[in-house]
Amino acid sequence: MQTTKLIVARHGNTFNKGDVVLRVGARANLPLTEEGRLQGQRLGAKLIEMKLFPTRFFAAPLKRTIETSLEIASCFDLGAPPQILDFLTEFDYGEYDGLPETEVVKRLGVLEAQENGNAQDLSPEELEALGKKALKVWDTTRKLPVGWRFLQERVNRLEDDWRNFGKQIATKYPGETVVATTSNGIARFSLSLLSGSVLRPTDLKLSTGAFGVFVLDRGCWKLEAWNVR
Numbered sequence: 001m002q003t004t005k006l007i008v009a010r011h012g013n014t015f016n017k018g019d020v021v022l023r024v025g026a027r028a029n030l031p032l033t034e035e036g037r038l039q040g041q042r043l044g045a046k047l048i049e050m051k052l053f054p055t056r057f058f059a060a061p062l063k064r065t066i067e068t069s070l071e072i073a074s075c076f077d078l079g080a081p082p083q084i085l086d087f088l089t090e091f092d093y094g095e096y097d098g099l100p101e102t103e104v105v106k107r108l109g110v111l112e113a114q115e116n117g118n119a120q121d122l123s124p125e126e127l128e129a130l131g132k133k134a135l136k137v138w139d140t141t142r143k144l145p146v147g148w149r150f151l152q153e154r155v156n157r158l159e160d161d162w163r164n165f166g167k168q169i170a171t172k173y174p175g176e177t178v179v180a181t182t183s184n185g186i187a188r189f190s191l192s193l194l195s196g197s198v199l200r201p202t203d204l205k206l207s208t209g210a211f212g213v214f215v216l217d218r219g220c221w222k223l224e225a226w227n228v229r
Contacts, residue, residue: 009043050213056083057072
């Protein structure tokens with residue numbers, strides 16, 4: 001029997017060069033740019049190069065993830081829409097959703113400083129640095145910034161969501177290669193499929209149009225590659 005594999009893909013670009021980059025969450029249902037579509041096609045070509053041939057596709061119910069999934073599938077003459085899974089939907093960042101990233105960083109920095117009790121003592125530059133640091137910690141450890149603690153309940157569910165999805169693939173689609181297209185915030189929690197003793201990547205972030213490869217080995221998921229472009 002062939003090995004069961006899971007490809008976790010991040011959608012392609014939703015902003016063109018020179019655009020103001022916004023915090024894109026569940027509320028911002030943006031389509032792919034032309035470059036984003038090409039990223040999906042290049043992702044499919046990379047899978048072929050790595051001799052990975054998907055037979056089944058899942059995606060979050062957002063334009064950017066569905067469109068990326070369709071571009072990947074087109075490389076394999078599989079044009080059917082992906083199966084939609086709600087748990088793959090990016091976080092709802094509330095009032096931060098749709099804000100310029102520069103504004104997000106400033107707001108997060110202020111709240112981090114207030115938590116530390118020294119907001120009044122810091123310059124705008126220092127507050128910005130605090131915000132950037134909080135986002136970096138989120139990318140490397142999955143610890144939420146102070147301003148995003150309202151997402152904790154969703155974060156707590158995500159590990160179980162990914163593990164349940166992994167069990168579903170192992171049970172229903174043995175020997176197949178499955179692609180799940182999602183967003184960066186959700187993709188990093190796919191590493192919950194790994195056992196506690198397995199080393200994780202030092203940077204959990206997936207770049208746009210990048211993917212990770214999980215392989216089912218004797219009932220356990222192992223990470224074969226991460227952030228491949």
